[in-house]
Amino acid sequence: MRQKVWIAVALAKQARALLLDEPTSGLDPQAASEFSGLLRRAADGGVAVLTTTHDLFHAQQTATRVGIMKRGRLVESLDGEAQIARTDLQSLYLQHMRT
Template identity: 40%
Template sequence: MIKLNEITKSFDDFKAVNNLSLKIKKGEIYGLLGPNGAGKSTTINILLGFLRPESGSAKINDICTSTQFDKTRKITGYISENVSLYPYLTGLENLDYFCKINGQKTKKLNLESILIKSGLQESAHNIKIENYSKGMRQKVGIAIALAKNASVYLLDEPASGLDPLASNDLSSLLKKISKEGSTILMASHDIFRIRETCDRIGILKNGQLVNEMKTSEVSTKEIEKIYIDYMQK
């Protein structure tokens, strides 16, 4: 479960997040929709414990992310927009390394199955990351998050760089994970992908949550219209 309670974070005079409150239930996928600079990444960084809000509190499974960062990171999986990883290691070696530093001793067979589950073809497993496309790197990033068996996933533009088929696979994968009980917060400005993946959507503008809706109640066109209306205000 993710809970943000009236959090505010400024950088000098700029309020990146302004009095933001949000509650995401266990097993729910929440999409945070907003333009660049709306505060999506700042919100995720607060949840990751890298930024401390000036006011309010951010909790994952009722654990404060600012003060108990060491506990929350153990139960949090993170996928960034640009997964660079180590270019001199193969996809399999990267996954193995991140599992090791996380304290997991995963067998090669299991690692391969996680990579396949993330959508990376077996033939690519032993190729160095420097030869991967952005989409392939993204899949390894997803595999790293999955291997952790986290209860909460924070995704910052996860479908960026993925082809439509891979994006669709990602949506299916995230839905599957949420059904297993994981909570997912996905920040994006891809309205279609958010509509396809999430249970609820929140529109973020100038650090404030200006609207929230259930995806089951609105179409992609309607979300787009609402989004554009807010951005033009």
Template identity: 70%
Template sequence: MLDAIDVTKQFGANTALDGVSLSVSPGDIYCLLGANGAGKTTLVNLFLNFIEPTSGNLKIGELDVTLKPLETKRLLAYIPEQVTLYAPLTGLENLAFFSSLAIGEQLARPRLLELLEAAGLPSGAADNRGATYSKGMRQKVGIAIALAKNAKALLLDEPTSGLDPSAANEFSELLVNASRSGVAILTTTHDLFHAKQTGTRIGIMKRGRLVDELKSEDVSHADLEALYLKHMKN
């Protein structure tokens, strides 16, 4: 569903991505590990067509991201590290607004409440203003927008950064539930525990290159940490 094929991205003399290839199938949760500057966010931005590759191709389904930017965006939902809501609006009003932009129609209140419940927003919080929402609650509104859009692929950039362990675990469960519905998920993270706990597959990036790739079930927490540290030291 998400395919990067020998993708290179240069910013002047700086090579942010160097011949990266990866594939995320429906139902996969692909966790991309790496230090700051490894190229993780650049890859996400390429899939979103915020920037274009210097060389190589990116596909969502059978569609080329560069050639079919609008069509591919319809298949995607994106949750950044910090989900921004309109502070004066309630969670429900934010969902109503953003989902109408995504799908081109206004959803009824019962459907909006259903989506927020499915995304794990606490009961009774739908009518509270966005200004009162924690980071975890804002992310759940983001998940609800993705559910409203019926996205086939979900891109996330450091989604558990700044969350307490309980909120991070809740968010991981939401991703697992989405994957069970056949959504292809690509998420960047610094959190090895989150990658092992949530991911079906794990990639390790360093200096713009994908230096390792493995199935989560094939490695223990301790082995993943040792492998990651080995790559970072080399």
């Protein structure tokens, strides 16, 4: 709920960017879905939203761009909802972590 409050404050102040670390951590599925909807509406309104997450399902459901980091370096980048939707993010992630 604190995440929602801070997002509301940022949006009320007409923030142009949101930087979020694990924004759905600790939320139940319904709250996570509502929160994701809030972020989508913000993005549709022109707000840049950057999140870090280990929740690959959430990333696949909400992102328009996904990057996979390993040891501080970007090792994979997917652009566009269609490309992200047809990619098995978990397999791709594990492939990069094994090498």
